[in-house]
Amino acid sequence: MVALNLVNRLNKRKQASDQVSELTINRLSVYLRCLNELDVAGTQTISSQALAEQFRLNAAQIRKDLACFGEFGVRGVGYYIKELRRDLRQILGLDRHLRVVIMGAGNLGLALADYPGFRQEGFEIAALFDAANEKIGHESRGGVPIYDIKALKRLARRERLDIAVIAVPAPHAQPVVDVVVVAGIKAILNFSPGALKVPGDVKLKSVDLTVSLESLSFYLARGKETRG
């Protein structure tokens, strides 16, 4: 009976082509983290209302976000945490092992290689790549090996590499991205400032630390003005 319900729900799942917003995807990831915590705490079910209160969000928003992918709730009850957790992991593609490489074995690259948050949810930091001879052959504190950037294409051919993280200085970012693209990697998380060009079939996501800091600066300047 439960099994049949599950099949029904999965069948109802909407087509991928519906074009889901990036904001929705980001929130699914947030919901998943919350569900993980609730699951560990032993909670069985949660309503969209209760979940919304966790991050001062609107309950309808959560329901709409989930509705992009099917019907996961039970009216009068809410969502079964274990079930929704499993469904979200599947939607986000976390039900398989994902191999990540980090381009640039400088301070930032090395820190990201050993960042515990990346290890969770099935991500594996497979390797670091750098152009500097003195770094090649060594490894991060956490044991991630550092290879020559020239070896990326070879490694990518030998084993599947899913995501590349760009942690090289700004002037090298575009050439390094080009190497990543040629190696056939289809998803890039970029930490270097400035715009990068990638082909249409490559998903690029950028985290711009300078922009983040400068926007905080704006609110500081603005705040003073308002209060003054």
Add this chain to the structure above:
Amino acid sequence: MVALNLVNRLNKRKQASDQVSELTINRLSVYLRCLNELDVAGTQTISSQALAEQFRLNAAQIRKDLACFGEFGVRGVGYYIKELRRDLRQILGLDRHLRVVIMGAGNLGLALADYPGFRQEGFEIAALFDAANEKIGHESRGGVPIYDIKALKRLARRERLDIAVIAVPAPHAQPVVDVVVVAGIKAILNFSPGALKVPGDVKLKSVDLTVSLESLSFYLARGKETRG
């Protein structure tokens, strides 16, 4: 004559209370970086159209963004790069020295402390703070000193600290943020996953690396489906 025009423009500047969107602020920071590059390259003026082409953005968008703060362009000409650069720096509050502290002297905190992008545009990494005795008294490779987190309040009283960067493990994030808030710091850049609570007069900006990676994972899973 030029001086008079400048005064006119600044007088026209709209009130801060207009409530400018965060997206606009982020873009201003992007425009500024572009203007810096153009200025170094010796370019004198640029039209919103030409600027828009740099990051496949709409020209009207740029003009609207700027219009939130006044009239900076010259019809038939475009924008004088040096002038607009100076105006944007002022709007973003970058015309003064900003002091940044980093909470957490782990891999990530140490990497951020020496990150060259932060040094630009007037940001100074004043100190790292950690709770681990064996770290206190040492410094980052780049020479940023590591202090005891208990000393934050004292330091904040002695010298102005503008922005705190949270680079501690997730379970410590909220308590550390509380310490930062008590020390009177009004802007926080958070790298730890999960929601944090701050009072209304503190501006919190979060960069969630797990969410970024998981959203890339979604597009990988989705892409396969579409192509398959």
Add this chain to the structure above:
DNA sequence: TTTTGTGAACTAGTTCACAGCT
């Protein structure tokens, strides 16, 4: 003529409110 600044039109995203299950 060129290009800004901006109202109007459009598009995307959020919230409301309620029918319909359980």
Add this chain to the structure above:
DNA sequence: AGCTGTGAACTAGTTCACAAAA
């Protein structure tokens, strides 16, 4: 009774298109 799923209403953000200025 309680809570989901969703159309309708609303709000925010983007793009168009053109009058006005240099």
